[in-house]
Amino acid sequence: MKGKLALVTGSTSGIGLGIAEVLAQRGVNIVLNGFGDPAEIERLRAGLASRHGVEVEYENADLMKTDEIEALIGRIVERHGAIDILVNNAGIQHVARVENFPVDRWDAVIALNLSAAFHATRCALPAMQQRNWGRIINIASAHGLVASVEKSAYVAAKHGIIGLTKVVALENAKTGITCNAICPGWVLTPLVQKQIDARAAADGISTEQAKLDLVSEKQPSQEFVTPEQLGELAAFLCSPAADQVRGVAWAMDGGWTAQ
Numbered sequence: 001m002k003g004k005l006a007l008v009t010g011s012t013s014g015i016g017l018g019i020a021e022v023l024a025q026r027g028v029n030i031v032l033n034g035f036g037d038p039a040e041i042e043r044l045r046a047g048l049a050s051r052h053g054v055e056v057e058y059e060n061a062d063l064m065k066t067d068e069i070e071a072l073i074g075r076i077v078e079r080h081g082a083i084d085i086l087v088n089n090a091g092i093q094h095v096a097r098v099e100n101f102p103v104d105r106w107d108a109v110i111a112l113n114l115s116a117a118f119h120a121t122r123c124a125l126p127a128m129q130q131r132n133w134g135r136i137i138n139i140a141s142a143h144g145l146v147a148s149v150e151k152s153a154y155v156a157a158k159h160g161i162i163g164l165t166k167v168v169a170l171e172n173a174k175t176g177i178t179c180n181a182i183c184p185g186w187v188l189t190p191l192v193q194k195q196i197d198a199r200a201a202a203d204g205i206s207t208e209q210a211k212l213d214l215v216s217e218k219q220p221s222q223e224f225v226t227p228e229q230l231g232e233l234a235a236f237l238c239s240p241a242a243d244q245v246r247g248v249a250w251a252m253d254g255g256w257t258a259q
């Protein structure tokens with residue numbers, strides 16, 4: 001893996017940052033992407049590079065916009081020849097019943113959690129195919145395998161990305177390019193913290209209690225999955241041992257989808 005190049009979308013925070021950290025540990029050069037305070041992002045970029053002795057670049061493309069995704073992949077391919085490892089991770093959530101679901105939130109969740117992965121994949125594939133090597137890892141969710149109320153757009157996008165994963169895996173099955181999905185259960189990131197805070201406010205309980213209630217409701221282990229654990233799974237999927245892992249939706253969810 002040493003010397004390969006990975007683009008991890010949505011890697012200024014949470015799971016994407018955890019995956020970038022573990023890949024960098026393995027000697028992979030990283031392109032970070034996502035939003036945030038520029039000084040904080042520069043601190044993350046420089047820290048990753050110096051801790052692991054790899055090259056780390058940052059790209060601020062807004063992945064809700066098809067033209068920005070095309071330009072992003074185009075720039076990286078021009079600079080490096082190909083993206084060896086593409087981790088489609090950027091995602092957002094919106095919680096509301098279907099009859100109340102704001103149409104613009106539906107469009108945004110589908111655009112980022114599903115269509116962005118399609119656009120990044122279609123743009124990155126030709127250069128991977130020329131090298132006959134590549135790894136595409138889509139960060140789906142337990143919600144790619146099962147549903148929960150009030151998450152119609154998210155559940156639809158995550159089920160959809162697992163379908164996309166299988167098609168990309170099959171279309172490239174006779175090549176050195178694999179495509180797989182990772183399905184995390186609850187991970188304590190800003191995306192989930194928002195849901196914990198909303199629950200604490202709605203139920204009139206402490207955030208600690210809301211955190212425990214949230215994780216216990218779905219996840220039999222009653223423990224959060226960590227970004228580092230997901231990073232290790234991503235690193236495995238990039239390794240030669242995973243050459244024949246193709247088109248799977250691999251749960252790391254504390255038992256959520258075993259029920």
Ligand code: NAD
Nearest residue numbers: 010011012013014015034035062063091141186187189191
């Ligand atoms: P997070 O909010 O911590 O991070 C999201 C990242 O995406 C950030 O870097 C953010 O800047 C970036 N981002 C947001 N909008 C963007 C845009 N338009 N263009 C580019 N980047 C953008 O979230 P997280 O919990 O780390 O989630 C990462 C992925 O993991 C998502 O796809 C999410 O659905 C999935 N996931 C999360 C959990 C969980 O419990 N946290 C569980 C299962 C799946």
